[in-house]
Amino acid sequence: xxxxxxxxxxxxxxxxxxxxxxxxxxxxxxxxxxxxxxxxxxxxxxxxxxxxxxxxxxxxxxxxxxxxxxxxxx
Numbered sequence: 001x002x003x004x005x006x007x008x009x010x011x012x013x014x015x016x017x018x019x020x021x022x023x024x025x026x027x028x029x030x031x032x033x034x035x036x037x038x039x040x041x042x043x044x045x046x047x048x049x050x051x052x053x054x055x056x057x058x059x060x061x062x063x064x065x066x067x068x069x070x071x072x073x074x
Contacts, residue, residue, distance in 0.1 A: 018065040025058040 032051040039047035 015065070015068045018061070018068050022058070022061040022065045025054070025061040029054045029058050 029051070032047070032054040036044070036047040036051045
């Protein structure tokens with residue numbers, strides 16, 4: 001597996017950390033989407049795979065943030 005698609009996930013310490021982690025992940029999604037749009041035919045498949053991996057990371061970060069947010073109201 002290429003290291004380009006690996007993500008390191010650690011649980012955020014608090015809601016502020018979780019929010020920052022989500023924002024960073026969302027930024028990576030935007031960057032990788034732009035890379036996909038600009039990719040040539042020879043790199044389009046790997047650019048799309050990179051974008052999907054970024055979406056997965058953003059989803060994980062959003063879930064962590066949601067879990068912390070719901071525990072704040074419990």
